[in-house]
Amino acid sequence: MKVLMKAPAKINLTLDVLHKRPDGYHEVEMIMTTIDLADRIELTWLDENVIRVTSQNRFVPDDQRNLAYQAAILLKDRFQVQHGVQINIEKTIPVAAGLAGGSSDAAATLRGLNRLWKLGLNLDELAVLGAEIGSDVSFCVYGGTALAKGRGEIIMPLPAPPNCWVVLAKPLIGVSTADVYRRLNVEHISHPDTNSMIEAIRRNDFDGVCQQVGNVLEGVTLKMYPEVAQIKEQMYRFGADAVLMSGSGPTVFALVQHDSRMHRLYNGLRGFCDQVFAVRMLGDRHTLD
Numbered sequence: 068m069k070v071l072m073k074a075p076a077k078i079n080l081t082l083d084v085l086h087k088r089p090d091g092y093h094e095v096e097m098i099m100t101t102i103d104l105a106d107r108i109e110l111t112w113l114d115e116n117v118i119r120v121t122s123q124n125r126f127v128p129d130d131q132r133n134l135a136y137q138a139a140i141l142l143k144d145r146f147q148v149q150h151g152v153q154i155n156i157e158k159t160i161p162v163a164a165g166l167a168g169g170s171s172d173a174a175a176t177l178r179g180l181n182r183l184w185k186l187g188l189n190l191d192e193l194a195v196l197g198a199e200i201g202s203d204v205s206f207c208v209y210g211g212t213a214l215a216k217g218r219g220e221i222i223m224p225l226p227a228p229p230n231c232w233v234v235l236a237k238p239l240i241g242v243s244t245a246d247v248y249r250r251l252n253v254e255h256i257s258h259p260d261t262n263s264m265i266e267a268i269r270r271n272d273f274d275g276v277c278q279q280v281g282n283v284l285e286g287v288t289l290k291m292y293p294e295v296a297q298i299k300e301q302m303y304r305f306g307a308d309a310v311l312m313s314g315s316g317p318t319v320f321a322l323v324q325h326d327s328r329m330h331r332l333y334n335g336l337r338g339f340c341d342q343v344f345a346v347r348m349l350g351d352r353h354t355l356d
């Protein structure tokens with residue numbers, strides 16, 4: 068028996084940090100949306116009581132460090148599942164890029180094993196379990212567009228953002244999320260206006276969305292990797308309507324409405340950037356699976 072799942076990447080349209088918490092995490096407010104750039108997860112039933120992970124991508128761990136493995140072992144232990152699974156990850160989302168690839172693989176594994184192992188859990192229950200794996204996993208369980216609070220695990224659904232292209236460019240570096248949060252000075256933050264972004268999304272106002280994008284982690288990563296700032300400049304030069312780093316980076320995305328501009332950006336960036344994609348947002352949460 069096999070289950071095939073799509074594990075889409077996310078971008079952060081806003082990312083605000085309110086304060087550092089006693090548990091070491093940061094209290095965040097962020098608006099996230101899934102995009103049509105996805106890994107494929109194939110889950111194959113094994114009678115043997117074992118979890119196996121395979122992937123052709125050399126940056127993806129094939130043991131208990133893999134977030135998809137962690138999702139499987141969590142369900143197996145919690146619900147005393149006596150059989151196993153082979154998890155194959157066909158990786159498209161760049162690794163350690165600020166696009167939540169690993170978190171989305173874990174979320175797709177939770178949703179897929181719920182079916183394969185017939186556990187009968189609903190999405191809310193899977194999202195609560197997901198938070199035990201990582202801060203972004205709960206959002207990825209639902210997909211779509213949402214405001215995330217707490218350390219990222221409190222999810223409030225939002226409607227689809229205005230239709231546009233998302234052009235993504237990732238330089239040839241990987242960024243440690245923990246490192247970026249550690250270097251953030253919470254006393255000196257210029258906060259994005261999360262409520263205005265929510266209003267713009269609700270009005271389906273593309274210009275409003277473009278005006279309100281903001282990410283407080285951007286300054287930290289830009290200081291560590293000046294090439295990220297160069298990509299931002301190039302994107303503006305090629306006619307982007309808005310440009311922002313996603314998550315802790317280093318991926319930068321541009322929002323653009325017109326097809327011709329999208330082609331200009333895509334072709335222009337491919338010349339000097341490791342990985343470039345032009346995709347659509349997936350919209351609201353009803354688009355998953």
Ligand SMILES: C[C@@](CO)(OP(=O)(O)O)[C@H](O)COP(=O)(O)OP(=O)(O)OC[C@H]1O[C@@H](n2ccc(N)nc2=O)[C@H](O)[C@@H]1O
Binds near residue numbers: 218313
């Ligand atoms: C920055 C964001 C924005 O969406 O995404 P990415 O850049 O990773 O995609 C997230 O907050 C990342 O979420 P995720 O990657 O799941 O984080 P976790 O595995 O839970 O935590 C990794 C480390 O980041 C720090 N961390 C994470 C979340 C948070 N709210 N505060 C933190 O300080 C902690 O040091 C933690 O040990």
Ligand SMILES: Nc1ncnc2c1ncn2[C@@H]1O[C@H](COP(=O)(O)OP(=O)(O)O)[C@@H](O)[C@H]1O
Binds near residue numbers: 134167170
């Ligand atoms: N399924 C997975 N896919 C990618 N990376 C994974 C996965 N499982 C664990 N990892 C580890 O998680 C780290 C962060 O990866 P990823 O989720 O791609 O980035 P980000 O947190 O920036 O969105 C990587 O360094 C990688 O070693």
